Amino acid sequence: MLNSRYSFGGDEHIFVEVSEEMSLEAFFKALSMTNAVREASIKGVTEICPANASFQIKFDPDLIHPDDLMSELKRMEEEAGRASPVLxxxxxxxxxxxxxxxxxxxxxxxxxxxxxxxxxxxxxxxxxxxxxxxxxxxxxxxxxxxxxxxxxxxxxxxxxxxxxxxxxxxxxxxxxxxxxxxxxxxxxxxxxxxxxxxxxxxxxxxxxxxxxxxxxxxxxxxxxxxxxxxxxxxxxxxxxxxxxxxxxxxxxxxxxxxxxxxxxxxxxxxxxxxxxxxxxxxxxxxxxxxxx
Incomplete structure (x- = not known):
């Protein structure tokens, strides 16, 4: 079970580390979450940057409260964990x-x-x-x-x-x-x-x-x-x-x-x-x- 670590990067970024080591499981979870964020068209999200076993979200804090976005990402993680990893x-x-x-x-x-x-x-x-x-x-x-x-x-x-x-x-x-x-x-x-x-x-x-x-x-x-x-x-x-x-x-x-x-x-x-x-x-x- 991969437990992601969430942290703020300044006032406009949230960094999500899916795993400390690279694996296809970590990649698929990060991909599922970034796809979900993109498809949700969350007001205030301006950039989505996926990486090997992590990703970063840039947002406008005047349009969405950082804590609200953090909560939404954690909810999406639960859904990503239930999704079938097929690409x-x-x-x-x-x-x-x-x-x-x-x-x-x-x-x-x-x-x-x-x-x-x-x-x-x-x-x-x-x-x-x-x-x-x-x-x-x-x-x-x-x-x-x-x-x-x-x-x-x-x-x-x-x-x-x-x-x-x-x-x-x-x-x-x-x-x-x-x-x-x-x-x-x-x-x-x-x-x-x-x-x-x-x-x-x-x-x-x-x-x-x-x-x-x-x-x-x-x-x-x-x-x-x-x-x-x-x-x-x-x-x-x-x-x-x-x-x-x-x-x-x-x-x-x-x-x-x-x-x-x-x-x-x-x-x-x-x-x-x-x-x-x-x-x-x-x-x-x-x-x-x-x-x-």
């Missing part, structure tokens, strides 16, 4: 060029900030997670789907949580000190989360590879981003697809020609079914992704 969402295939030359050049420039300056990020991650080789690690990273639990921190950046049982989850610490540079579209890892750097910039996650697929386009010139500049939404499911340099170059050329189209399928995800049979649920998701 109509999409599964997306994301190509990844693991051990690419660009992130490798970058990680070598910042080895003094790393836990193990003598190895690469992916070598280090494979070793501390008990994998016999980098290829075995890549197979584990790309073999099962991932859940997008949050989008933000940097515009369009998704946080992805691995859909496996807890003992098999990959855990990798962030750099000892953040880098001042990370290539755009780097696939990174920190703690229990994978991510894609939507823009070039500073960062502290371990760098495993790069995707040729843009996920953020403020100009909305990219074909599949014409409706909205940010590609990912919380609740999306991702399957990494390892590719080589030749395939990476073909994808980049298709992106530049505006002919690249990510593989996307609509799916239904049930948390209860997932918890009852993780491998079976993931197999069905991957089957749906590969269906013609």
């Amino acid at each position: 109509n969402t999409r599964i997306i295939e994301i190509p990844v060029y693991y051990q690419d030359p660009w992130t490798h050049e970058t990680l070598m420039r910042f080895r003094e900030r790393h836990q193990d300056p003598s190895s690469s990020d992916i070598d280090y991650a494979a070793r501390i997670n008990g994998f016999a080789s980098v290829d075995e690690f890549i197979a584990a990273h790309s073999g099962q789907p991932w859940f997008v639990s949050m989008v933000g921190f940097v515009s369009g950046l998704p946080f992805l949580y691995q859909m496996v049982d807890r003992p098999h989850q990959i855990q990798v610490p962030k750099y000892l000190r953040p880098r001042t540079d990370t290539p755009k579209l780097t696939v990174g890892y920190g703690g229990c989360f994978s991510c894609i750097y939507s823009v070039r910039g500073a960062g502290g996650y371990q760098m495993f590879g790069i995707t040729p697929m843009p996920i953020y386009d403020p100009t909305q010139q990219t074909g599949y981003l014409k409706d909205f500049m940010v590609f990912f939404k919380p609740g999306d499911i991702v399957k990494w697809k390892p590719i080589d340099r030749a395939e990476y170059d073909r994808c980049v050329a298709a992106v530049e020609a505006n002919t690249f189209a990510p593989r996307i399928r609509e799916v239904e995800f049930s948390l209860d079914a997932f918890n009852a049979d993780i491998e079976g649920t993931n197999a069905k998701l991957l089957e749906a992704l590969n269906a013609d």
Whole structure:
């Protein structure tokens, strides 16, 4: 049973911590509550900001008393606890060029900030997670789907949580000190989360590879981003697809020609079914992704 913790953030915010640790249960509860707040159109609520296992509500205290909003949120929590955790969402295939030359050049420039300056990020991650080789690690990273639990921190950046049982989850610490540079579209890892750097910039996650697929386009010139500049939404499911340099170059050329189209399928995800049979649920998701 997840017991949320409520607190005020100044005069205009309420912060709700659903759980101190990340889990799909915590995500679904936060998602149910934020959806309920959005659908209720509560007078005075101006912004709803969901996160991995928490969320924040901004409100106008001249339109709704803080205590009244707090009471309403707690009432919604009771209803969210009774709701069936089922989500109509999409599964997306994301190509990844693991051990690419660009992130490798970058990680070598910042080895003094790393836990193990003598190895690469992916070598280090494979070793501390008990994998016999980098290829075995890549197979584990790309073999099962991932859940997008949050989008933000940097515009369009998704946080992805691995859909496996807890003992098999990959855990990798962030750099000892953040880098001042990370290539755009780097696939990174920190703690229990994978991510894609939507823009070039500073960062502290371990760098495993790069995707040729843009996920953020403020100009909305990219074909599949014409409706909205940010590609990912919380609740999306991702399957990494390892590719080589030749395939990476073909994808980049298709992106530049505006002919690249990510593989996307609509799916239904049930948390209860997932918890009852993780491998079976993931197999069905991957089957749906590969269906013609």
